[in-house]
Amino acid sequence: MKKLYIVLSFAIASSVTAQNADTQKADKLYNRYEYVSAAKEYLKLVENGKTSPYVYKQLADTYFNMFDTTEAAKWYAQATQTEQDAETYYRYAQMLKSNGKYEESNKQMQKFAALAPKDQRAITFKQNPNYVPKLLDKHKNFTVKPLEINSDKSDFGAVLYDNQLYFTSARNTARKDYGWNKEPFLDIYKADYNIDGTFTNSATVNELNSKRHDGPVTISADGNTVYFTSDSFREKVFEKDKKNNLQLGKNNLFVCTKENGKWGKIISLPFNSKEYSTSNPSLSRDGKTLYFSSNMPGSIGGVDIWKVAVNADGTYGEPVNLGAKINTEGNESFPFIADDNNTLYYASSGKQGLGGLDVFVADLAKGTEAVNMGQPINGEKDDFGFTFNKDKNIGFFASNRAESDDIYLATPLCGVELIATVTNAKTGAIIPGAKVAILDDKNNVITSKNADEKGQVSYDVECDKAYSLEISSEGFESNTFPVGKTKGGKKEMPVTLQPIESIITETEVVLNPIYFEYNKANITREGAFELDKLVQALKSNPNMVILAKSHTDNRGSDVYNLNLSDKRAKSTVQYVISKGIPAERISGKGMGEIEPKVDCKENCTEEQHAQNRRSEFLIVKK
Known part of the structure; x- marks a missing residue:
């Protein structure tokens, strides 16, 4: 269901090449985005021996759009028996990766890179093709568990304001099913966050929901303004596809303010369009900048992360693309800007990750490259929609690691980055290559490293635990240094060794x-x-x-x-x-x-x- 908010709101239809009378019924369903029904019709053709590279690719793309990774990989394997376009190999690689088949995925990425050598995804892959082990070895910063309010339908887009958890769900079975995946249309929900850390009393936010898709949301710091995603049908804005008897809408952004304690008039943002989608808003805590995802002109890939200034008089600036350090030729979506107004979390299918979508974090103030958040936030499947509440010190994200999209609670592990710099006690010169072992409070060696060319070694250790460092180097007196308990963050330790004399x-x-x-x-x-x-x-x-x-x-x-x-x-x-x-x-x-x-x-x-x-x-x- 989240793909509604990633791939241009609607799937891009496959090439019409090799369509014929046999595929007409299946193709029509595919072009109407009714993927469940389309898959059944393409499978009938396979069962009746009416196969072709076109049918295989259509089946693969159909399952790709439903994020059925096993079936998609199966049919991409058939489709790629004949030469395909670069993006097909990339999709195949993504599906293999989402099934944990990293070596096979790399083979398909090599084919993709050969066909699209100037694509940034290809360039990054060729620079670092064996990146997966490094991601798997990253220090784990969170514990995660599914929320008790998840349903058997899609649940995602969770964000906590005060003691209310807002999220998006397809659980309302009274609603009409959506042909994409035969789930009901999405609604905006909220639940109570209780003092014991549980979530209860899930209910729809009726003032914001429409007859079609609604959500996710972002709410201002004072709680009086909400931005949210909804279908452009809300404004009766759509395009007509007469051939497939379709009305094609887009995801659009809307804003609403409270009037007498209730949500009032809902207004479409001025940069919405029937030509492209805007979705997944996140408002900075100072209220001055709105981040969102869109495939508007100027996007690097399918969908990019954008920002727009929110002026004091209620007007908006011109949307600005966040650029190539954030966006790729793939899809980037679900931005969340943290309370510091600089830390951006978002999901990407184009950067190097463990699965289809991975969560990344970037420091916008420093302008550095986005960093993969590693396990357990990311895994083989789609992981997206990460948000964090600083006051409660908890985060949320969505994942289909248990088949359907579910919301997970992410609790930070208190950690300390310990950085030791080894120098000569007499001269002050750094001592590169010094052996630095870290010991627990029972004097058991946890691990050891050699200092780098700057005389430095870093360790990730737990909060509120005492450690010690044993340091030795040829020509110097070995020594032991206690490391006191620390509440978190970064601890820098200058340590000196006496010459052996x-x-x-x-x-x-x-x-x-x-x-x-x-x-x-x-x-x-x-x-x-x-x-x-x-x-x-x-x-x-x-x-x-x-x-x-x-x-x-x-x-x-x-x-x-x-x-x-x-x-x-x-x-x-x-x-x-x-x-x-x-x-x-x-x-x-x-x-x-x-x-x-x-x-x-x-x-x-x-x-x-x-x-x-x-x-x-x-x-x-x-």
Whole structure:
């Protein structure tokens, strides 16, 4: 149903090439946009052996217009056994992608790109043909779930103002069916948003609805002005198609203001036309700009995102196309401008996505390229109509991932972009290539990266959680940096590493304690991180020779502790040798409990015992 608001309001009829007496009935239904009935008639021709490339393509386009991706792909496969136009290959690629068949989709995109090399969609594809894995790996910023007010018909276009959710639905079975997909005409609905986060009491907004399609809507910040999409038949504006006995209307934009608390006179916007469609309005919070979708002259593709100034005196400026960073030769629709008046969300079939339509976000103030929002907002099917309510911190979008168009609630995951910049503590110079591991609050390594040429590493982490960074680089003392809990947004952390010479004294290499677990001699992860500093010191000083002394706490017998400390000394030496240091440059000696760091005797605490279980690194030769 959403395709009414994407593809020129009405489908573009296929070429008349190869029409004949056999296809006459099916073609007439197709040209009347009665796709359900048209598909049945074309299928009869196939069953009776009256097939041709034309019939296959008509069947494929029919299912494409109904967004039956499986059937459309099936018949495009048949149609493309003979040479087709570029757009047919593009549609076939879209349908394959919507079924998760990305490799097969890429093959069709290659054919499309060969036939339309100057098309921006082709150029973008050739520049980055294997973009899907990157989109799938994107950090997930939302959790999503379907709304309880969805029906078994099309529901989309949800936008929350105060505690009222306005949306568009075909659920009114008392209405006449629309031939496109045999669903009732669309109406504007609203539902209550309750304090517990549920939505109830769905009802039609009768003052705005007409006999044909109505919705979606956008409402001004003060709640007194509504813009909405409706059929041009509301104004008795249409074209007559005598051949197919049709009256062809367009989607148009209308405005209405409240009078005594009720919606008053409905007025057609001055840039509407019977020559093109205007639909899917979104009014900026300052009320100065109206965004919408249209295929009016000047569009780059089928349907583009446009904007128009709303003047203080109630007049309107000239519509302005948002340009090639937003629009493509495909279709762009369902714009939503956020409360900051700069962040634009919209749906595109022409930019690189995971399915037929994907949701993108763009910063209009910066003028940068639009960014795919990734999963779980986007998936293999059509995803569109994203809106966001800043006060409630929730968003909405529509998707046909469960077959029919349904509305989904999108709840942001609180996230922090952590950016660490690693520099030399003495000189301030950046340290590119430094290894930066991020650990959780239990000191488990989550993952690690190498700093880029600017000495930077970025991680997406959760809000209200503590982390730490372990950073190491050749020639520098490794170090650990705590990352405190953050409420969200971006956290920049300048971190410095001391040159390795800073831990070398006249008599020893000073490390943080190499603690051992009780009654064990194995090197722990934390211990290995410290011993790597010793490895760096030995590499930087090729003549240095080290004696590693290992100590135990005073629990256990003297003999047992001496043996245990000897094992720990050997483990320490073996670790350093495993890192490429010659065996003759390091030796180990177990000291047992005879040289405690904390002489607590029989009343040692666990912390004191841990301090006594240690290793020391004496310089035998410099």
